[in-house]
Amino acid sequence: MRQAKPERADRQLSLEKTEAILEGGMQEFLTHGYAATSMDRVAIAAKVSKATVYSHFQDKESLFIALIRRLVEQKFQSIFGAADDQILQTAPQIVLRNFANRALDMGINESQFLNFMRLILGESGRFPQLARAFVSNIEQNAFRRLCYYFTNCPQLKLSDAEATARIFVGAIVHFMIVQEMLHGKDIMPMERDRLIDGLIELIVKERS
């Protein structure tokens, strides 16, 4: 007798196989997208038989959802760096530059992260719940961190910390999207430091 929605069945299935399937599925889905990924290739990548895949996951969609949720909640959750208690004692220019550089490094060095964002964006129409999970766990994470900083940093007297945080995150993420994901660096090149300097100059400025 099975549960209505057995992501793993109630009888014991090998956790190693479950792990291998999630790992193999991740490779395939991140590389080829949802529709173009076949369960045959997932099974091969996971080094199990296709029937084993279907004994661990109800169907292709369930596997995809489980896998993306894991990436959202674990693997890519900490993109924007860990909290730093010393943060309010550091010059805003340094704090903001570090924040921007950590985010941009992620997009450039972890090539899987670009594919991950591509997948979330591309499937956000058919899998809105995964898009929302991405927003809750990743975008909102960065946003809250910056909001906290902008609200509590004494030197910055911003009239709207939340709007400023959106602008900062948006400028950074959009730069990554255009330059890296959409291959815009060949067409409209710009040093990342110019963007970051521009942002810092707009935000950290003597008020009249």
Next chain:
Amino acid sequence: MRQAKPERADRQLSLEKTEAILEGGMQEFLTHGYAATSMDRVAIAAKVSKATVYSHFQDKESLFIALIRRLVEQKFQSIFGAADDQILQTAPQIVLRNFANRALDMGINESQFLNFMRLILGESGRFPQLARAFVSNIEQNAFRRLCYYFTNCPQLKLSDAEATARIFVGAIVHFMIVQEMLHGKDIMPMERDRLIDGLIELIVKERS
């Protein structure tokens, strides 16, 4: 005797049919993505037979590329509004607010534009040439317009007009992506005017 790459063959094919195929293909590809779209459904949407589709376009990939190029170069090229000769005589607050509102209206009202961006972003790994076409014709368009404005507007003394233009466009487009494409407005709601006011305040400010 046919050309090596006959997007349309050298003998006369009905232009009405070509148009119908492009239109039907657009509906299908924008709704379901590249891999999940079948040529059967394209033919049905275009109200022609599948063989006719293949007489006008070499294969699925050729149809997709022709179709996206057309959207990039025609349908969605003028998102960021037409040029305005009076622009330098208008207060920057008004100019920038209009620019931002036009872009955000496009993402909200023209529901096909969101699907179009989803498709470009999602397929930017497998079709980098289409991603570059998007950047050249749409992103760069908005960027240049703003660069021109920031460079020539007398009231704004920006130390780096290009970086500022990137920040402005990035904040707007990223807001649209998170709120609308990724359904973030349910999770982290924010009035668009707060974002726009924040941007204007950062950019149009008395310098010390």
Next chain:
DNA sequence: GTCTATAGGCGGATAGAC
């Protein structure tokens, strides 16, 4: 629990009639 083998359908692409 995991495998091999297979069912059953839909996919892209084409042959040949008109």
Next chain:
DNA sequence: GTCTATCCGCCTATAGAC
């Protein structure tokens, strides 16, 4: 030029052996 009919491979999912 456009159609109907069809080829054939790959797809998701499952049955049944071990």
